[in-house]
Amino acid sequence: MKFTWFNLMPWPYLPDDFRRQHRSVWVDIPSSLYDPVKGHALYNTYLDELEYAETLGFDGIGVNEHHANGYGLMPSPNIMAATLARRTSDAALVVLGNSIALYNPPIRVAEEFAMLDVISGGRLVAGFPVGTSMDTNYCYGQIPALTREKYQEAHDLILRCWAEDEPFAFNGRYTQLRYANCWPKPIQKNPPIFIPGGGSLETYDFCLDYDYVYCYLSFSGYKRAKQLMDGYWQRVAERGKDLSPYRAGFAQTIVVAESDAEAEREYRSHIDYFYNRCLHVYPGFADAPGYRTIKTLKANVTTQMTRQALGDVSAMSWKQLVDDGYVIAGSPDTVVEKMHELITSLRVGNIFCLIHVGDMPQEKCNRSTKLFAEEVMPRLRNVWPEYADDDRFWIHPLTAPARPARAANGVGA
Amino acid sequence: MSGARIEQRVIEVAGPDDVRFRIRVHQGGNGPDLLFLHGAGGLLQDDPFLAALASHYRVHAPLLPGYGDSEGAEHLRDMLDVTLHAFDVWQALGLEQPLVVGHSMGGMIAAEMAAIAPDAIDRLVLICPAGLWLDSHPVADIFAALPFQLPELLFHDPARHGALLSAGGDLNDPEYLTDFLVGNARRLGMAGKLLFPIPDRGLGRRLYRIRARTSVVWGDADRLIDPVYADEFVRRIPGAGVVRVPAAGHMVPYEQPAQVLAAINGVGVNGVGVDAHAAAQPR
Numbered sequence: 001m002k003f004t005w006f007n008l009m010p011w012p013y014l015p016d017d018f019r020r021q022h023r024s025v026w027v028d029i030p031s032s033l034y035d036p037v038k039g040h041a042l043y044n045t046y047l048d049e050l051e052y053a054e055t056l057g058f059d060g061i062g063v064n065e066h067h068a069n070g071y072g073l074m075p076s077p078n079i080m081a082a083t084l085a086r087r088t089s090d091a092a093l094v095v096l097g098n099s100i101a102l103y104n105p106p107i108r109v110a111e112e113f114a115m116l117d118v119i120s121g122g123r124l125v126a127g128f129p130v131g132t133s134m135d136t137n138y139c140y141g142q143i144p145a146l147t148r149e150k151y152q153e154a155h156d157l158i159l160r161c162w163a164e165d166e167p168f169a170f171n172g173r174y175t176q177l178r179y180a181n182c183w184p185k186p187i188q189k190n191p192p193i194f195i196p197g198g199g200s201l202e203t204y205d206f207c208l209d210y211d212y213v214y215c216y217l218s219f220s221g222y223k224r225a226k227q228l229m230d231g232y233w234q235r236v237a238e239r240g241k242d243l244s245p246y247r248a249g250f251a252q253t254i255v256v257a258e259s260d261a262e263a264e265r266e267y268r269s270h271i272d273y274f275y276n277r278c279l280h281v282y283p284g285f286a287d288a289p290g291y292r293t294i295k296t297l298k299a300n301v302t303t304q305m306t307r308q309a310l311g312d313v314s315a316m317s318w319k320q321l322v323d324d325g326y327v328i329a330g331s332p333d334t335v336v337e338k339m340h341e342l343i344t345s346l347r348v349g350n351i352f353c354l355i356h357v358g359d360m361p362q363e364k365c366n367r368s369t370k371l372f373a374e375e376v377m378p379r380l381r382n383v384w385p386e387y388a389d390d391d392r393f394w395i396h397p398l399t400a401p402a403r404p405a406r407a408a409n410g411v412g413a
Numbered sequence: 414m415s416g417a418r419i420e421q422r423v424i425e426v427a428g429p430d431d432v433r434f435r436i437r438v439h440q441g442g443n444g445p446d447l448l449f450l451h452g453a454g455g456l457l458q459d460d461p462f463l464a465a466l467a468s469h470y471r472v473h474a475p476l477l478p479g480y481g482d483s484e485g486a487e488h489l490r491d492m493l494d495v496t497l498h499a500f501d502v503w504q505a506l507g508l509e510q511p512l513v514v515g516h517s518m519g520g521m522i523a524a525e526m527a528a529i530a531p532d533a534i535d536r537l538v539l540i541c542p543a544g545l546w547l548d549s550h551p552v553a554d555i556f557a558a559l560p561f562q563l564p565e566l567l568f569h570d571p572a573r574h575g576a577l578l579s580a581g582g583d584l585n586d587p588e589y590l591t592d593f594l595v596g597n598a599r600r601l602g603m604a605g606k607l608l609f610p611i612p613d614r615g616l617g618r619r620l621y622r623i624r625a626r627t628s629v630v631w632g633d634a635d636r637l638i639d640p641v642y643a644d645e646f647v648r649r650i651p652g653a654g655v656v657r658v659p660a661a662g663h664m665v666p667y668e669q670p671a672q673v674l675a676a677i678n679g680v681g682v683n684g685v686g687v688d689a690h691a692a693a694q695p696r
Contacts, residue, residue: 137556137609137610138557138610141609141610141611143605143606143609143610144556144602144605144609145486145602145603145605145606146490146606173490282557283559284557284558284559285557287598288556288557288605288609289556289597289598289599289600289601289602289604289605290598290599290601290602290603290605290609291602292598294595294598294599297594297595297598298595305559305560305561305590305594306559306561306584306585306586306587306590307561307585308585310559
C-alpha cells in the first residue's frame with residue numbers, strides 16, 4: 001500500500017454564521033475573510049505538517065490546486081511542492097495536480113513539473129485533473145463545453161514535451177507553439193501520472209489508454225464510492241488490463257485517537273467545521289452547463305438546486321458522518337478495521353489520507369498523524385502481497401540524490 | 414393575434430470538419446421570408462412567438478446544434494463557426510434575402526452575420542441581443558443561475574409567464590428538474606461557446622460594418638441585459654433605431670408579442686423606429 005498524507009489547507013477562521021451570511025465557500029467568497037498575517041503562520045504550519053508526515057514514513061505528501069476557495073489555499077500547488085522538495089528527501093511529492101487546461105501555454109506544466117522532479121531527485125507524482133467547474137469555469141473562465149477538449153490537447157502537448165529530444169512545432173486548436181522545447185526535462189522519463197475522476201467512462205478509458213492511476217477524490221467516504229469504483233474495475237477487466245490495485249487511489253478523511261470516544265471528543269468540532277462549513281458551495285457553481293458530458297450528467301444529475309434545498313442549512317452529525325463512512329474515526333483498531341474494508345472493497349493501492357481536517361490545530365493533527373503512521377499504517381502495508389513488486393505506478397527517484405546544505409543542520413528532519 | 418400553423422422538418426446542412434449535420438427547423442406562415450434565431454433558452458414548446466410571426470411572415474426558425482435534436486454542437490466552437498453555420502442553414506433552406514430577426518444570443522448571431530456579410534442582410538431586428546459588455550451594467554450570470562431563479566431573471570411578470578420556460582413543469586420538483594437540467598446543460602453548453610464567461614466576442618468592434626436597416630427592440634424591465642445596452646447597439650450600428658417595450662423583461666417576445674411584431678413590421682414593411690405603442694394592434 002502507498003499512503004500519501006494530504007493537506008487541503010483550509011482557512012480555519014470562517015465565522016460561525018458563515019453559511020447564513022455567504023452563499024458559497026468557493027468562487028465568490030469575499031477575500032475580506034482572509035487575513036494574510038494569519039495566513040503567514042498558517043502556511044508555515046501546514047507545510048510543517050506535511051514535512052512531519054514524511055518523517056513518520058508516509059510514502060507521499062500531497063498538495064492540490066484550488067482557486068478562490070476557503071478550504072483550499074493553494075492556487076499554485078507547484079509553489080508548495082517546491083518548498084517541500086527542498087525540505088524533504090524521501091517522500092513522493094504528490095501534486096494532485098495541475099489543472100492543465102488552465103495554464104497558458106500548458107507547456108508551463110511540463111516545465112514546472114520537470115523542475116519539481118529535478119529538484120526533488122525524481123520524486124514527482126504528476127496529477128492532471130480536468131479541475132472542478134468552480135475552479136476551471138467560474139474562477140478561471142474556461143468555456144465549459146470546450147474544457148475537456150482543451151484538457152486533452154494540453155495533455156498531449158505535455159507528454160510530447162517530455163518525450164521529444166528536439167524542439168517541435170505544435171499546431172493545436174488551443175495552443176500553437178512554433179518551438180515547443182521543454183527545458184529542463186524530468187528525471188523520471190515517465191513520471192507517475194494520477195488522474196482524479198468522478199465516474200465518467202471517458203476518464204476510465206483515458207487512464208487505461210495510458211496506464212495512469214485513477215483517483216477518486218471524494219469527501220463522502222468509501223461506502224458511497226463502492227459503486228463508482230466497481231464501475232472502474234469492471235472497465236479495467238473489459239479492457240483486458242491487469243487488476244493491480246495500484247491502478248487506483250482514493251481520498252479518505254481519517255482521524256485517529258487512543259479510543260473511539262476520544263476521537264469523537266477531540267476531533268468532532270473540526271470534522272463539523274469541514275463538513276458543515278467548508279463544503280458550503282453554491283450549487284449554481286458546481287456544474288457549469290456543458291462542463292460534464294451529457295452521458296455523465298444523466299447518470300449523476302444533482303437535485304440540490306431547488307429553492308427548498310438552497311435554504312437548507314441543516315448540519316451533518318458526527319454519528320452520520322462516521323456511520324456512513326464519510327469519516328473514518330476512532331482507535332487504531334477501529335481505523336485499521338475500517339481502512340481494511342475500504343482498501344479491499346474499493347481495491348485501491350493508493351490512499352490519500354486527509355488527516356488534517358477543517359480547523360484542526362497542529363498538535364491534534366500531529367497526534368492523529370503519528371497514531372496513524374505508527375499504529376495503523378504498518379498493519380495495512382501488505383494487503384496486496386501479490387502486487388508487492390508492482391512499481392509501475394510509483395516514483396523512481398535517484399538512489400543518491402543531492403542534499404540541501406542546510407539539511408545537514410537538521411532542518412527538514 | 415392568431416398565428417399560422419408551425420411545422421417542423423429536419424434538413425441536412427454542410428458544416429466544418431467536412432461533416433453534415435441534421436438541423437431541425439420550425440417553419441410556417443405566409444408572407445416575406447423571415448429567419449428567426451432563438452436565444453440561449455431555445456424555442457419554447459408550441460412557441461407562441463413563432464406563431465405570432467407566422468401571422469405576417471413565412472417563418473424559418475432553425476434550432477442551433479445542441480438544441481432539440483439538432484446535431485453538430487461538437488463541431489461549432491466559436492463565434493465564427495456559429496455565424497457561418499447560420500449562413501449554411503440559410504443556404505440549405507434556399508432563402509434569398511430574408512428579414513433576419515434574432516433574440517438575445519440569436520440577436521448576437523444575427524448582428525454578427527450582418528457585420529460579416531453586410532450585403533447579404535438588408536433588414537435586421539435585434540431583440541435584446543447579447544454580445545456587448547459594459548462594466549457599468551454587467552450582464553447577469555445566467556450560467557450560475559439555478560433553474561428556479563430563471564423566471565425572475567427573464568420575465569417582467571414571472572408569475573404570469575414564468576411557466577413558459579418549463580412547458581408547465583415545476584422547476585422546484587426534483588424529478589422534473591433532472592430532465593430540465595440535462596436539456597439545459599446541452600443548450601447552455603452550446604450557448605457558453607458564445608456567452609461564457611463574458612458575453613463579448615468582439616462584436617462591438619464590428620457593428621460599424623452593418624448596412625442593414627436595423628431596429629433594436631428592448632423590454633424596459635430586462636433584468637438579464639439592462640436596457641441601457643439598447644443605446645450601445647444603436648450608437649454603434651449606422652442608422653439603427655430603437656423600440657422600447659414597456660412591461661416586458663428579457664423574454665419580451667413572449668410577454669409582449671404584438672408590440673415586438675409591430676417593431677418587426679416597422680423594419681420589414683415600413684422603415685425603422687416605429688413607435689411600438691402606436692403600432693401595436695389592439696388586443
